[in-house]
Amino acid sequence: MTSLGDLPLRDDLRGREPYGAPQLDVPYALNTNENPYPPSDRLVKALGEAVMDVAGTLNRYPDRDAVALRADLAAFLNADTPGAGLDGRRVWAANGSNEIIQQILQAFGGTGRTALGFEPSYSMHPIITGVSGTRWLNAFRDDDFGIDPVRAVAAIEGHQPDIVFLTSPNNPTGTALPPAVIEAVLDAAPGMVVVDEAYAEFRREGTPSALTLLDGRPRLIVTRTMSKAFAMAGTRLGYLAADPAVIDALLLVRLPYHLSAVTQAVARTALAHGAELLGGVEALRRDRDAIVAWLRAEGFRVADSDANFVLFGTFPDRHAVWEALLARGVLIREVGPPEWLRVSVGTPGEMDAFRTALTEALKEGL
Numbered sequence: 001m002t003s004l005g006d007l008p009l010r011d012d013l014r015g016r017e018p019y020g021a022p023q024l025d026v027p028y029a030l031n032t033n034e035n036p037y038p039p040s041d042r043l044v045k046a047l048g049e050a051v052m053d054v055a056g057t058l059n060r061y062p063d064r065d066a067v068a069l070r071a072d073l074a075a076f077l078n079a080d081t082p083g084a085g086l087d088g089r090r091v092w093a094a095n096g097s098n099e100i101i102q103q104i105l106q107a108f109g110g111t112g113r114t115a116l117g118f119e120p121s122y123s124m125h126p127i128i129t130g131v132s133g134t135r136w137l138n139a140f141r142d143d144d145f146g147i148d149p150v151r152a153v154a155a156i157e158g159h160q161p162d163i164v165f166l167t168s169p170n171n172p173t174g175t176a177l178p179p180a181v182i183e184a185v186l187d188a189a190p191g192m193v194v195v196d197e198a199y200a201e202f203r204r205e206g207t208p209s210a211l212t213l214l215d216g217r218p219r220l221i222v223t224r225t226m227s228k229a230f231a232m233a234g235t236r237l238g239y240l241a242a243d244p245a246v247i248d249a250l251l252l253v254r255l256p257y258h259l260s261a262v263t264q265a266v267a268r269t270a271l272a273h274g275a276e277l278l279g280g281v282e283a284l285r286r287d288r289d290a291i292v293a294w295l296r297a298e299g300f301r302v303a304d305s306d307a308n309f310v311l312f313g314t315f316p317d318r319h320a321v322w323e324a325l326l327a328r329g330v331l332i333r334e335v336g337p338p339e340w341l342r343v344s345v346g347t348p349g350e351m352d353a354f355r356t357a358l359t360e361a362l363k364e365g366l
């Protein structure tokens with residue numbers, strides 16, 4: 001049997017573990033923050049027709065620059081954030097926002113460069129950073145999972161990172177950042193600042209998007225995805241908004257024809273049905289607030305959430321709680337600080353199952 005150790009693998013990859021949120025076949029999957037509402041029959045039909053339309057052209061390469069899709073995404077962002085004033089030249093798309101982040105690191109990171117983030121946060125930021133040969137620096141979040149701007153500025157001035165990652169609302173804590181923090185970071189950072197807004201559509205009333213800060217700030221990149229609120233995780237479509245010069249930089253590193261014709265057609269069809277796809281967001285925000293209130297009433301510590309998941313604790317042995325829930329068919333996520341667990345907001349029926357399973361598990365004295 002050949003093992004990794006026998007192969008001439010890059011030294012800096014030795015000993016690493018692949019990204020591996022468990023993908024288990026369970027009745028209640030509340031572990032990867034997907035939108036629980038599948039496309040309607042009407043949308044399924046429209047998606048099928050869109051794929052049929054491109055099927056006859058699949059002998060040809062797709063539009064390398066995804067011009068029509070980027071224009072549609074810009075229109076969506078302008079509706080999401082009035083005043084954003086975007087057009088397709090300031091929007092870029094790739095196979096999930098993970099690929100967007102990879103392209104950003106390929107263009108602005110690399111050997112001898114550094115990227116700084118504030119953990120606990122999205123685990124893929126340090127992973128993609130490391131794989132790109134960039135060195136990862138962690139400046140911790142505060143005890144309430146926020147980021148104190150004075151401390152953030154000091155960390156940036158001390159390290160002079162080439163890239164800074166801010167996640168808002170943050171995964172796994174749900175914490176949204178006030179624009180003043182993002183502005184302070186932008187003023188201090190010598191390089192690119194990436195605001196990962198994968199959960200932006202779930203933010204509470206009055207929480208602005210970093211899209212409002214783009215004008216006149218060519219080193220700011222705001223990333224978004226269709227995987228979460230947009231209920232299209234299977235499509236693999238992530239995107240960003242930034243200065244057109246940033247997109248010129250990404251064109252240097254992207255693979256030619258990276259976005260398949262099928263992906264582009266499906267994403268455009270989904271965007272055309274955006275109102276329907278985002279129709280579940282209001283209910284998910286309500287159900288999120290309800291699960292936060294319930295967990296607090298049960299005596300748990302719960303992080304304020306602007307996203308479609310909730311971080312709660314604390315458990316001396318969180319793995320035992322995670323297993324007790326799994327034994328009842330409820331899969332949540334062991335992520336974040338050691339004594340905390342994260343549950344995604346599912347349908348009302350799924351949340352009932354979660355509440356029942358957690359109540360039963362705790363009766364076992366966990």
Ligand SMILES: *Cc1c(COP(=O)(O)O)cnc(C)c1O
Nearest residue numbers: 096097098122171198225227238
């Ligand atoms: C889920 C998630 C993403 C989305 O990744 P995709 O590749 O677009 O599916 C990006 N950032 C954060 C913080 C996430 O939680």
